[in-house]
Amino acid sequence: MRKVSLSIVCIIYSLICSAQSIDERIANAMNASDWFALDSIYNAASKDSINPFLEVFSRGLIGNRLNRPDMSIPAFEDLLNNYSTGLDLSNLLNSAVMLSMDYSKTGDNTKAATVLTSVLDATRQYLDSAAIDGLQLYIDRYSAFAPYQPYSISIEGTPGLVPFRITPVGKPEKGSVLMTLDSSSINGLDADIVFDTGAGVNIISDSLARKFGLIPLEAYNYVMGIGKQRTQYAIAREIKLGNITVRDVPFVIVDFKVDNEEADKYMDCLNIVVGSELMLRLNDLTLDFIKREITVAKNAPRKSQGRPNMCFSPSMNLISRGSAHDNPMWICIDTGDSSFGSLNGEFLERNKDYVLTHARPDTVRMAGIGGVHISECYTLPDLSISLGGHTVTVPEITVNPGTNPLSASYECNLGLKSLMQFGRIQFNMVDFTITTYPVEISECLPTPHKLRPFKYADNNKTSFLQTLGLVTLSVANGIFNTNAPAAPDL
Numbered sequence: 001m002r003k004v005s006l007s008i009v010c011i012i013y014s015l016i017c018s019a020q021s022i023d024e025r026i027a028n029a030m031n032a033s034d035w036f037a038l039d040s041i042y043n044a045a046s047k048d049s050i051n052p053f054l055e056v057f058s059r060g061l062i063g064n065r066l067n068r069p070d071m072s073i074p075a076f077e078d079l080l081n082n083y084s085t086g087l088d089l090s091n092l093l094n095s096a097v098m099l100s101m102d103y104s105k106t107g108d109n110t111k112a113a114t115v116l117t118s119v120l121d122a123t124r125q126y127l128d129s130a131a132i133d134g135l136q137l138y139i140d141r142y143s144a145f146a147p148y149q150p151y152s153i154s155i156e157g158t159p160g161l162v163p164f165r166i167t168p169v170g171k172p173e174k175g176s177v178l179m180t181l182d183s184s185s186i187n188g189l190d191a192d193i194v195f196d197t198g199a200g201v202n203i204i205s206d207s208l209a210r211k212f213g214l215i216p217l218e219a220y221n222y223v224m225g226i227g228k229q230r231t232q233y234a235i236a237r238e239i240k241l242g243n244i245t246v247r248d249v250p251f252v253i254v255d256f257k258v259d260n261e262e263a264d265k266y267m268d269c270l271n272i273v274v275g276s277e278l279m280l281r282l283n284d285l286t287l288d289f290i291k292r293e294i295t296v297a298k299n300a301p302r303k304s305q306g307r308p309n310m311c312f313s314p315s316m317n318l319i320s321r322g323s324a325h326d327n328p329m330w331i332c333i334d335t336g337d338s339s340f341g342s343l344n345g346e347f348l349e350r351n352k353d354y355v356l357t358h359a360r361p362d363t364v365r366m367a368g369i370g371g372v373h374i375s376e377c378y379t380l381p382d383l384s385i386s387l388g389g390h391t392v393t394v395p396e397i398t399v400n401p402g403t404n405p406l407s408a409s410y411e412c413n414l415g416l417k418s419l420m421q422f423g424r425i426q427f428n429m430v431d432f433t434i435t436t437y438p439v440e441i442s443e444c445l446p447t448p449h450k451l452r453p454f455k456y457a458d459n460n461k462t463s464f465l466q467t468l469g470l471v472t473l474s475v476a477n478g479i480f481n482t483n484a485p486a487a488p489d490l
Helices: 006-031 035-044 052-065 069-082 089-105 109-126 129-145 206-211 276-282 345-350 352-358
Strands: 152-155 160-168 177-181 184-186 193-195 203-205 215-224 228-241 244-254 272-274 284-288 293-296 310-312 318-324 327-333 341-343 360-368 371-387 390-399 412-414 422-428 433-438
Touching (some): 006 035, 006 052, 035 052, 052 069, 052 089, 069 089, 089 109, 089 129, 109 129, 203 206, 206 244, 215 244, 244 276, 327 345, 327 371, 345 352, 352 371
Parallel strands (some): 327 412, 341 390
Antiparallel strands (some): 160 177, 160 293, 177 193, 284 293, 284 422, 310 318, 318 327, 341 412, 360 371
16 A cells, blocks of 8 residues: 655645535546636635645646636746645646646747756656657747747737638538638738638648748647648748738648548648637637628737636637537537538437437548548538527538547537638637627627746655546646647647
């Protein structure tokens, strides 16, 4: 039997005697990756009723998952400086990665690289080669970004305005479409750019990276689509989207060829994609599918007291709580999905009789990064979808028998054709809320922290999180499993 130190025993005793219900609720919310519940529990509780370790850890997770780096950075710094003995190795590395992500979001890539280097140096002897390589990818990326000022934004006029068009792709009979930004350029050359809320990074083909003069960096990543591909980062010194100028924009260079003659004919439409990283920097944007334009507030909105209804998935997709056919679920908001979208096997199991009665058997052929995938499915007509405060009926949606490993953290991937059923969709990236406006409503609407060098000792003691039964968080699961989901999901 493992020996548990006296300090851990004292903490457990304190929990049992004083604040067991709050701490257990917090741990349960962490285990379920239910960041809305964690936010609600944390805000409603008296802070002195929460175990000090959990109080700090909660702030870090809430801030990282709900896009509040001003909350998460001091919390994770406190966690690593003063409470690291309460973390097992996996959660320690995840916490360090989340802290580095938030440093990078705020423009401090030097500090992002420094904290991960310190943690890697302290833990290297306990890690396998896959974990070391994963951490080194992050370090190299942030080190390469450090000489630049990624996502420096200026807007000429008020508000920012980016026109777009709905572009047919693939076989005409499928009716697939993508959202292509008009009046756009990269380093002064006109460019056709796809706007994909489901892409966690910006991507560009090798030939266009050379054409537009992107600066290659000594930084690499793995992207997942149908398959997995090692890619290189590059910087575009300037992109223009309507009257918005964005400087020092990171892209990953991707080979879009899938060795399938038919699919390759349709892949050119994905040669340049911008995604959710850019959305975070735009702060407040509205997709207007009636006027075919994106509007962006010139000044970031102030944080309100409203509760968020969006969060990041483990692979950094934007997801929201909604429902399909009155089934509550996590929904990924994906304008890069050119169909109506898809539901996974959990929906099928819960609604098997309804699906088998109303749907028709079908097959879906997906082309994306790394290959082509053909699978059996069902096409279900006239399904109600609730998202962001309103409900629409989508003409059809795909129901898959199994769970796609790329979308294990959500049940529904809502594609562009479904999102267009809402006349307008507003993303407030400060409050982290999505608000939808059906067509009939849309037509009426007017337009200095410091971190000490890190030390780690594997003493085989039970960590505090383990005493609460808290599982390893998967925010940085790509470090520990090279086949784990990673953005972009096209």
